[in-house]
Amino acid sequence: MSRSGFISVALAVGRRNVHNYFTNPAMIVPGLLFPMFFFTAFAGGLSRVDSVPGFDYPAGYTAFVYGFVLLQASAFGGIFTGFSIARDFESGFSRRLMLAASRRSGIIAGYWIAAITRAMFNILVITVVALVAGLEIAGGPLDLVGLYTLALLVNLGAVLFGSGVAMRLRTMQAGPAMQVPAFLVLFLAPVWVPYDLLVGWVHAAATVNPTTLVLEAGRGLIAGDPTKVLPAFAAALGVAAVSVLWARGGLRSAERAA
Amino acid sequence: MSTAAIETRGLVREFKKGPRAVDGIDLRVEPGEVYGFLGPNGAGKSTTVHVLTTLLPPTSGTARVAGHDVVSEGEAVRAAIGAALQEAALDPFLTGREHMKLQTALHGMRGEDGRRRGDTLLERVGLTEAADRKVRGYSGGMKRRLDLALALVHRPRILFLDEPTTGLDVQSRSALWAEVQRLASDRGVTVFLTTQYLEEADVLADRVGIIDHGRIVAEGTPDALKAEIGRPSVEAVPADPEDLARTREVLARFGEAVAASPKGAAVRLSGGDAQLAEVVRALDDQNISAEHLQLHAPTLDDVFLAKTGRSLEGAGDRGEEEEAAPADAARGRERLAGQEA
Amino acid sequence: MSRSTLALQVGMLARRSVIRTFRQPAMIVPALLFPLMLLAINSSGLDSATNLPGFPTDSYFQFALAIAFVQGALFSANSAGTNVSADVETGFLNRLSLTPLRRVALLLGQLAGILALGLIQALTFLGVGVVFGAGIEAGIAGALVIVALSLLISLGFGCIGAFVALRTGSGEAVQGIFPLLFAALFLSSMALPRDLIENDWFQTVADWNPVSYMLEGIRSLVISGWDGEALALGFACAGGVALIALAATTSALRTRMART
Numbered sequence: 001m002s003r004s005g006f007i008s009v010a011l012a013v014g015r016r017n018v019h020n021y022f023t024n025p026a027m028i029v030p031g032l033l034f035p036m037f038f039f040t041a042f043a044g045g046l047s048r049v050d051s052v053p054g055f056d057y058p059a060g061y062t063a064f065v066y067g068f069v070l071l072q073a074s075a076f077g078g079i080f081t082g083f084s085i086a087r088d089f090e091s092g093f094s095r096r097l098m099l100a101a102s103r104r105s106g107i108i109a110g111y112w113i114a115a116i117t118r119a120m121f122n123i124l125v126i127t128v129v130a131l132v133a134g135l136e137i138a139g140g141p142l143d144l145v146g147l148y149t150l151a152l153l154v155n156l157g158a159v160l161f162g163s164g165v166a167m168r169l170r171t172m173q174a175g176p177a178m179q180v181p182a183f184l185v186l187f188l189a190p191v192w193v194p195y196d197l198l199v200g201w202v203h204a205a206a207t208v209n210p211t212t213l214v215l216e217a218g219r220g221l222i223a224g225d226p227t228k229v230l231p232a233f234a235a236a237l238g239v240a241a242v243s244v245l246w247a248r249g250g251l252r253s254a255e256r257a258a
Numbered sequence: 259m260s261t262a263a264i265e266t267r268g269l270v271r272e273f274k275k276g277p278r279a280v281d282g283i284d285l286r287v288e289p290g291e292v293y294g295f296l297g298p299n300g301a302g303k304s305t306t307v308h309v310l311t312t313l314l315p316p317t318s319g320t321a322r323v324a325g326h327d328v329v330s331e332g333e334a335v336r337a338a339i340g341a342a343l344q345e346a347a348l349d350p351f352l353t354g355r356e357h358m359k360l361q362t363a364l365h366g367m368r369g370e371d372g373r374r375r376g377d378t379l380l381e382r383v384g385l386t387e388a389a390d391r392k393v394r395g396y397s398g399g400m401k402r403r404l405d406l407a408l409a410l411v412h413r414p415r416i417l418f419l420d421e422p423t424t425g426l427d428v429q430s431r432s433a434l435w436a437e438v439q440r441l442a443s444d445r446g447v448t449v450f451l452t453t454q455y456l457e458e459a460d461v462l463a464d465r466v467g468i469i470d471h472g473r474i475v476a477e478g479t480p481d482a483l484k485a486e487i488g489r490p491s492v493e494a495v496p497a498d499p500e501d502l503a504r505t506r507e508v509l510a511r512f513g514e515a516v517a518a519s520p521k522g523a524a525v526r527l528s529g530g531d532a533q534l535a536e537v538v539r540a541l542d543d544q545n546i547s548a549e550h551l552q553l554h555a556p557t558l559d560d561v562f563l564a565k566t567g568r569s570l571e572g573a574g575d576r577g578e579e580e581e582a583a584p585a586d587a588a589r590g591r592e593r594l595a596g597q598e599a
Numbered sequence: 600m601s602r603s604t605l606a607l608q609v610g611m612l613a614r615r616s617v618i619r620t621f622r623q624p625a626m627i628v629p630a631l632l633f634p635l636m637l638l639a640i641n642s643s644g645l646d647s648a649t650n651l652p653g654f655p656t657d658s659y660f661q662f663a664l665a666i667a668f669v670q671g672a673l674f675s676a677n678s679a680g681t682n683v684s685a686d687v688e689t690g691f692l693n694r695l696s697l698t699p700l701r702r703v704a705l706l707l708g709q710l711a712g713i714l715a716l717g718l719i720q721a722l723t724f725l726g727v728g729v730v731f732g733a734g735i736e737a738g739i740a741g742a743l744v745i746v747a748l749s750l751l752i753s754l755g756f757g758c759i760g761a762f763v764a765l766r767t768g769s770g771e772a773v774q775g776i777f778p779l780l781f782a783a784l785f786l787s788s789m790a791l792p793r794d795l796i797e798n799d800w801f802q803t804v805a806d807w808n809p810v811s812y813m814l815e816g817i818r819s820l821v822i823s824g825w826d827g828e829a830l831a832l833g834f835a836c837a838g839g840v841a842l843i844a845l846a847a848t849t850s851a852l853r854t855r856m857a858r859t
Contacts (some may be wrong), residue, residue, distance in 0.1 A: 202643030347690035
């Protein structure tokens with residue numbers, strides 16, 4: 001009985017959020033816009049950088065940037081879902097959800113369904129754009145499965161993180177509290193050049209940042225030259241596991257306040 | 259003939275999309291008068307005020323305020339009027355005193371003069387203590403009071419108030435009414451006041467103009483308008499709800515049916531107050547025991563209803579409106595349910 | 600009743616504009632911190648780009664410093680736009696319309712707020728640059744010119760924000776143009792000098808984008824010293840954008856304050 005309660009709640013919440021997302025241009029645009037800017041500006045403007053001595057990435061700079069943009073789209077797909085959660089709390093809609101839902105953890109699962117749908121849509125659009133712009137994926141089908149699974153794991157971690165913040169703060173002011181950490185985690189990593197070419201404090205930060213592992217594995221999969229795949233999955237799963245706890249704590253905090 | 263304080267002839271204001279907001283208004287307000295412009299949301303009250311205060315040009319027709327044409331002598335009009343419009347137009351990051359300073363300076367009051375004028379006005383509206391706090395922290399009532407004070411800085415002869423007490427609590431409303439009355443009686447200021455509240459028009463206005471869909475449908479003193487409708491109405495709520503239909507039949511003998519509360523019936527007494535006794539007897543004859551029997555003197559809402567066929571006050575406590583709008587309510591419920599799915 | 604003079608009106612409105620800008624730390628702090636944060640990350644992350652043959656300097660930090668000034672101007676647009684749209688939405692603009700206030704005074708007053716924020720930004724970025732070792736090749740005089748150019752850029756973008764606010768009367772619309780301005784910054788010689796851009800269409804866009812020249816004007820003072828051509832182009836582009844934006848804003852104000 002409790003299992004079906006969980007699933008039905010998750011599906012109901014997920015369906016509503018997905019519907020809201022696709023019928024609301026103001027929600028679709030930001031998630032697509034920033035990764036596309038990035039891709040265009042850096043694949044287009046910075047491509048000379050792959051001539052720097054020590055930059056050996058076989059698949060070309062476009063693919064190199066695509067690897068990052070894929071990650072960015074997945075992560076922010078989750079973060080923006082966190083915004084939606086915050087908005088629901090602020091409008092009071094969440095209270096209704098929590099009263100109606102038989103299994104409240106199903107609510108979080110519902111938001112995750114929405115997040116993953118958003119991420120898949122964003123990834124699809126960005127990949128099409130990248131292919132049109134000359135992206136060459138050297139990886140085989142298995143590599144691609146690994147690549148996109150990794151991306152969706154990142155999305156999971158991001159939405160769980162976002163929901164934990166949203167449920168604790170319960171206001172739209174939670175936006176920056178989600179965006180800034182996500183931004184830092186994404187950018188203190190080998191964004192424009194490989195890890196070996198980083199210097200200074202960013203190099204130090206990237207050394208301890210799990211994003212670095214995920215990025216390098218992802219880029220390896222795109223190039224058909226898998227590297228550090230298992231550690232990357234481990235890192236992503238680890239982050240997701242911690243985020244589950246974070247999200248559950250957030251749910252409890254919201255329940256107390258409701 | 260003395261110069262009217264406000265005078266319009268055939269005033270029209272159209273917007274590019276949609277019907278005419280102001281559709282041919284003729285009015286005349288004498289100096290020192292308090293004129294109430296009463297009408298529901300969307301009737302054209304605010305648009306009229308915007309035209310009279312030179313914020314919008316009329317599409318056609320003329321308007322003269324303080325003896326000056328609003329189109330060709332805008333500056334002169336602005337010098338003679340003060341306005342407190344629908345939003346308390348304030349900057350949330352400035353303090354009350356800073357607002358005063360800005361306003362007095364813009365009206366050409368220098369240094370000491372400006373400061374003194376500002377302080378006097380702040381005291382008059384009871385904001386001296388809060389004067390150095392940012393407006394963001396003011397309550398709705400305090401914002402309206404500051405709004406009014408700012409409108410009075412340059413001692414205008416004519417004051418426009420656009421729904422000045424909408425959203426205020428009872429105390430703030432009474433305080434504002436008292437101030438408006440004082441301005442009119444002590445200082446001879448002409449006040450043009452728009453409102454959707456009957457009571458406000460009734461209490462404050464010397465004359466009332468009722469506006470609907472951009473036109474004036476009735477004009478006169480509140481008493482004269484009510485006398486025009488003349489007859490009171492009686493409302494009966496039967497003790498046994500099953501008797502409602504019969505109650506309605508009985509009452510129907512005494513006059514035309516009017517809006518009533520959901521559990522009762524009401525008619526306008528064609529014969530006046532005296533018929534009340536007959537109504538009681540008639541109900542008795544039919545063995546209808548009335549839980550509640552009330553005589554209503556005509557209100558401005560009755561005037562509005564008589565002229566337009568609609569009630570001025572919102573739906574919800576009027577049976578008529580509820581019956582008319584079940585479709586809307588059902589649609590609303592559906593939408594809500596859909597959101598939750 | 601006496602009318603206030605134009606000078607007094609401008610003074611009062613300018614004062615209000617500046618006070619109001621600085622009473623909103625939530626607007627100011629990001630305007631200072633974000634460009635600095637991005638500067639820090641980019642400089643470290645892209646330092647290896649300086650190894651490219653033809654790269655004008657061996658410090659990416661020195662190269663990227665100019666970006667902070669232009670990015671700061673984007674925040675200027677946001678701040679100005681938000682403040683002006685608030686005035687429209689609250690009806691404060693109507694209140695001002697009913698006084699003897701001249702439209703030009705209102706405009707100049709708004710600009711004062713933009714310039715005040717722009718000055719704080721310019722001095723901050725310059726200070727950070729110097730402290731972290733980006734020597735200004737053109738010296739102290741060059742630093743002053745950087746401030747001047749930066750203010751002109753802020754003015755231009757600030758007016759864009761104000762224009763959108765007056766035209767639409769909506770704070771949301773102002774937020775909506777942010778991505779467009781961002782795009783204008785990205786599709787330029789922001790990350791690499793124009794002659795090192797490999798991609799043809801990107802290089803073309805960067806060549807035609809006035810933001811490229813604004814960046815290069817500031818950059819030249821930091822890296823090369825006194826480069827007449829870069830400065831002329833930088834000031835011309837910044838000035839051009841500012842002029843057009845100012846004209847548009849004036850026209851929008853006339854429509855918005857359509858008193859008779």
